[in-house]
Amino acid sequence: MRIVDVNEFYSPTGGGVRTYIDRKMAIMADLGHELICIACGKEDRVEERVGGGKIIYVKSPGLPFDKNYGLFSKAEPIWRWLDELDPDVVETSSVWRPAWIVGRWQGRALKSFFMHNDNIAAYPMRWLEGLASPERIEAGCFIYARYTNRLLRFYDTVVTNGPALEKRLKKRGVRIDTAMTLGIERSHFSPDLRDERLRAAMLRQLDLPANGHLLLGMGRHHGEKRWPMVVDAVERAGERLPIGLMLLGTGPESKRIEARIAGSPHIKMFRPVYNRPELARIIASCDALIHGSEAEPFGLVPSEAMASGLPLIVPDTGGCAEIADPLTSETFRPRDAADAARAIERLFAREPAILRKAAVVAAGRVRTDREHAVDLMDYYADRIAEKAGRAPRLVA
Numbered sequence: 368m369r370i371v372d373v374n375e376f377y378s379p380t381g382g383g384v385r386t387y388i389d390r391k392m393a394i395m396a397d398l399g400h401e402l403i404c405i406a407c408g409k410e411d412r413v414e415e416r417v418g419g420g421k422i423i424y425v426k427s428p429g430l431p432f433d434k435n436y437g438l439f440s441k442a443e444p445i446w447r448w449l450d451e452l453d454p455d456v457v458e459t460s461s462v463w464r465p466a467w468i469v470g471r472w473q474g475r476a477l478k479s480f481f482m483h484n485d486n487i488a489a490y491p492m493r494w495l496e497g498l499a500s501p502e503r504i505e506a507g508c509f510i511y512a513r514y515t516n517r518l519l520r521f522y523d524t525v526v527t528n529g530p531a532l533e534k535r536l537k538k539r540g541v542r543i544d545t546a547m548t549l550g551i552e553r554s555h556f557s558p559d560l561r562d563e564r565l566r567a568a569m570l571r572q573l574d575l576p577a578n579g580h581l582l583l584g585m586g587r588h589h590g591e592k593r594w595p596m597v598v599d600a601v602e603r604a605g606e607r608l609p610i611g612l613m614l615l616g617t618g619p620e621s622k623r624i625e626a627r628i629a630g631s632p633h634i635k636m637f638r639p640v641y642n643r644p645e646l647a648r649i650i651a652s653c654d655a656l657i658h659g660s661e662a663e664p665f666g667l668v669p670s671e672a673m674a675s676g677l678p679l680i681v682p683d684t685g686g687c688a689e690i691a692d693p694l695t696s697e698t699f700r701p702r703d704a705a706d707a708a709r710a711i712e713r714l715f716a717r718e719p720a721i722l723r724k725a726a727v728v729a730a731g732r733v734r735t736d737r738e739h740a741v742d743l744m745d746y747y748a749d750r751i752a753e754k755a756g757r758a759p760r761l762v763a
Contacts, residue, residue, distance in 0.1 A: 368747065369401045371454040371476075373445060373469050375461045376483070377406040377422070380435045383587075383667040384483070387736075390552055392420035394740045405448055407437025423448055433619050442468040449474055456747050462486065462515055470521030477751050480522040482532055482543070487511060488662035488685075489591040496702065505539070512539040524750050526743075531686040532664040547743050550734035551670045555643055558676025558727045560651035569652065573611030574632040580610045580715050583653040583677070585668050586660075588618030593659030593702065595627055598634060600699075600707035601657070605633060608715055613653070615639055651675040655714055661685045661701035674733040676726045680710050692729040695722065 376384040392402045396419030408424025415421045425444050427437040439445065445468050449457060457476040459469040460483045469478060487508050495504050519525055524544045527533040533546040570579050582601060586592050594614065601612045611633040614624065621636070628634045640646040650656075656672035661682040663669075669679050669687050673695070681687035683698035691698060697710040714722075 368455040368744065368751075369403070369452065370395070370456040370458060370747070371449060371452055372402065372404045373439075373449075373457065373459040373465050374404050374406055375439055375463075375465050376436065377404050378435045378437075386667065387549065390736050391740055392416055393418060394737050395744070396420055398740065398744065400744060403452060403454070405445055407439060409437075411444075435618075439464050439468060442471070445469075446472055449476075455751060460484075462518060466518045466521075470518055477524070477747060477754055478522045479747065479750075480519055480525045481547075482525065482527040482536060482664075484664055485532060485535055485662055487539075488535070492662065493590055509539075512541050515541050523754060524746075526746075527664070529665045529686055529689060531684075531689045545746065547739060547746065548734060549665045549667065549670075550736040550739040551667060551674060553674045553733050553735045556647050556650065556671050556674035556730075558651060558730050560648045561676065562648055562652045565648060566652040566654075569613060569649075570611060573613065573635060575609055575611045578609065580608060581652075581654045582610060582612045582680075582711070583615070583650060583656045583672070584612055584658070585615040585650070585656065585672075586658070588616050588620040588624055590620060591660050591662045592620075593661075594620065594624050596702060596704050596707065597657055597659040598624070598627055598631075599704035600659075600711060601634060602631070603704060603708035604711040608712065610711065610715075611635075612657070613637060615649075647675065650677065653677060655680055655711075657707070657711070658682070658687050659707070660687070663687050666690050670733055673726075674730050676723070676730045678714055678722060678726050680707065680714055690733075692725075692732075694725040695729045 377388050378385060388404050395402045402420045403423060405423045405425060407427035411426045412424050413421055427439055430436040430438055449472050454476045456479055457469055458479045458481050459465045460481045491504050491508055492501060519542050525542050527543055527546045529548040530546050533543050537543050566581060567577055570577060570581055584597055588594060601610055604610050614636040616639055625636055628636060640649060650672055655678045656669060657680040658669055661684050663686045666687040669681060670690055672679060679691050679696040681691050681698055682701040684701055688698060697714045699706040699710040
């Protein structure tokens with residue numbers, strides 16, 4: 368099959384979406400399929416990938432508050448590419464301009480809307496926090512659900528990236544046909560990559576002794592990630608335990624976070640690490656990963672941390688909660704720094720040897736991106752067969 372993903376969220380300097388697309392492209396080529404991504408770019412150009420697949424950049428205006436990303440402005444260039452490529456499946460995942468561009472294209476392809484995020488949880492829930500309860504905000508956003516269902520009528524199937532988002536959207540009355548839980552490049556991450564000398568060096572950077580606790584906070588610096596709340600929680604727990612926090616990432620909130628942690632010897636911010644082997648060593652050499660976003664639909668970074676043998680400290684709702692193993696994780700009430708601090712303390716009160724052994728076992732159970740790709744391609748093959756009036760494949 369040839370799949371074309373019209374994706375406004377793909378950027379060479381992006382985070383989870385870039386990682387997902389790049390890996391999916393390589394896996395699909397290995398499986399005998401082809402993935403082509405049409406993305407926003409500063410100029411029109413085509414980037415061929417070794418082994419198969421490509422990124423087609425369409426010149427687009429930049430996102431006003433984050434120049435790493437762009438916005439599709441015109442439908443015609445995308446329609447011309449879709450006509451030329453003649454895909455078997457065309458995917459998109461933005462409910463704004465791309466949804467209508469793909470939805471109104473007249474090609475033969477199966478049209479799949481792949482839900483990767485929850486805009487209500489990421490924006491109104493955060494903007495109106497403290498002014499109204501989550502229930503009232505949900506109720507007030509019913510028009511958004513109606514709008515979403517109106518555009519979804521153009522699509523043959525609607526997919527989410529996991530059960531957390533499926534449950535959340537179905538509760539609002541949004542059409543969802545199936546959940547295709549994401550996975551990670553598990554072979555790239557391993558508890559065996561833990562390096563005690565590297566861990567000791569990182570603790571020294573945070574002005575902590577060798578018996579200190581090293582927390583990792585990794586991800587884009589965006590309001591929905593709730594890094595200030597995470598910092599508050601670590602500082603509270605640090606009043607009773609020797610705890611440090613390494614923040615790896617960048618984004619529109621970086622300056623705000625930098626100002627918040629200014630003067631803290633035990634919390635420091637570092638640029639993203641794009642070298643995957645180096646990043647895998649860093650993750651495996653920390654003691655736990657802390658994540659603050661209850662709006663996270665899947666939890667790519669926490670999955671990578673689990674595959675590296677790290678325990679998790681995450682909100683008790685959302686995608687992170689869905690993947691967290693109770694034997695190796697602690698959860699806290701969303702948006703509650705005090706409860707997050709208690710979760711940190713509970714985790715480090717556990718017997719270290721038992722916790723480490725359980726985390727190593729959990730690492731081997733993390734779902735792989737190849738498993739996700741195989742399941743998704745099988746699902747698309749069935750939907751294509753149904754659309755053509757043929758019987759779907761029988762699964763033993």
